[in-house]
Amino acid sequence: xxxxxxxxxxxxxxxxxxxxxxxxxxxxxxxxxxxxxxxxxxxxxxxxxxxxxxxxxxxxxxxxxxxxxxxxxxxxxxxxxxxxxxxxxxxxxxxxxxxxxxxxxxxxxxxxxxxxxxxxxxxxxxxxxxxxxxxxxxxxxxxxxxxxxxxxxxxxxxxxxxxxxxxxxxxxxxxxxxxxxxxxxxxxxxxxxxxxxxxxxxxxxxxxxxxxxxxxxxxxxxxxxxxxxxxxxxxxxxxxxxxxxxxxxxxxxxxxxxxxxxxxxxxxxxxxxxxxxxxxxxxxxxxxxxxxxxxxxxxxxxxxxxxx
Ligand code: GDP
Numbered sequence: 001x002x003x004x005x006x007x008x009x010x011x012x013x014x015x016x017x018x019x020x021x022x023x024x025x026x027x028x029x030x031x032x033x034x035x036x037x038x039x040x041x042x043x044x045x046x047x048x049x050x051x052x053x054x055x056x057x058x059x060x061x062x063x064x065x066x067x068x069x070x071x072x073x074x075x076x077x078x079x080x081x082x083x084x085x086x087x088x089x090x091x092x093x094x095x096x097x098x099x100x101x102x103x104x105x106x107x108x109x110x111x112x113x114x115x116x117x118x119x120x121x122x123x124x125x126x127x128x129x130x131x132x133x134x135x136x137x138x139x140x141x142x143x144x145x146x147x148x149x150x151x152x153x154x155x156x157x158x159x160x161x162x163x164x165x166x167x168x169x170x171x172x173x174x175x176x177x178x179x180x181x182x183x184x185x186x187x188x189x190x191x192x193x194x195x196x197x198x199x200x201x202x203x204x205x206x207x208x209x210x211x212x213x214x215x216x217x218x219x220x221x222x223x224x225x226x227x228x229x230x231x232x233x234x235x236x237x238x239x240x241x242x243x244x245x246x247x248x249x250x251x252x253x254x255x256x257x258x259x260x261x262x263x264x265x266x267x268x269x270x271x272x273x274x275x276x277x278x279x280x281x282x283x284x285x286x287x288x289x290x291x292x293x294x295x296x297x298x299x300x301x302x303x304x305x306x307x308x
Pocket of ligand 1: 114117118119120205263287
C-alpha cells in the first residue's frame, strides 16, 4: 500500500535530508534549529506547498522547537520530526473526515471541479465505495452541455454496476441552467421513489473558473441542498488546484476535497494546502484509473508516509 507516496517522494526525500543534518547534534540549539528550519522551508517550497502554509508551518515548528524540553529521551532529529509531524497534522486535520449523510434520504453529493480533474471517474469510485458500505447510490450527470460527458458517466456506472438516471432530454434545446436544474430535480425524485439512499451528481466542468459555471453550481446547491459538495482536485496541477479549490469554496462552501491522480509522479505539496486554504478537509484520494483505486483520506497515515 505505497501507491500514493509517489506524489510525496520529493517532499519525503528533502525532509529526510533536513532531519539528517540534526542527527549528529547533542541538543536542539537556536542555531541548529534555524539551520533545520531553513532546510525544511526549502523542502516544503520545492514540494510546491503553498507559501503561506509553509511559512505558518515553519513558524509553528520554530515556536515548539525552541520551547522543546531539554530533558527528553528523543534526540534533536527525532524531536524535530515529531514537531513537524504534529504541525503537518494541524495542516491536514487530525482526524479522518466523516462522510456526511442527510437526516432524510436521499443524501445528495455534488461533485464539483474543473474539466479533466477526475470528477466522472471519482463519481464512479465513490459509488463503488458506497456500494461496498451497503448503500444504493444513484448517479446522474447534469452536464447538459457535453453529451460525451454524460455518456462517459453511463459507461462508468455500467462498469461498476451502479444505477444511473439519464432522464428525458433534448440536446437541441436543453442546454441551459434551467435544463440542468430540471434534470437534477428529476434525478432526486427518481432516487427517492426507487429507494436510492444516495444521489451522486456529476456536474459540468469547464476548462477554467467562469461565472456562468459558478452561478449554475450555486443554483444546483440551492435546488438540491447537498450534504456534501466535494471539490475534485487534480493533485498533479499543483497550485492551480489550490486556487480553483479556493474559488469554488468562496462561492459554494465545499464540504471536502477529493485529491485525484495521487499515483502520479508530482510534487504533491500543493494538494496538502487545500484544507488550510479552504477550511474543508480532504476526504478521499484517487490513486489510479480503476474504480477501486480510491480510499478515504487518513491524515495520520499520509503524514507517516511523508516523514518516512
Ligand atoms: P472530469 O472531466 O473531471 O470528469 O475527469 P475524468 O473523470 O474524465 O478524468 C480525466 C482523466 O483522468 C481520465 O483519463 C481518468 O482516467 C483520469 N483519472 C481520474 N482519476 C485518476 C486517478 O486517481 N489516477 C489516475 N492515474 N488517473 C485518473
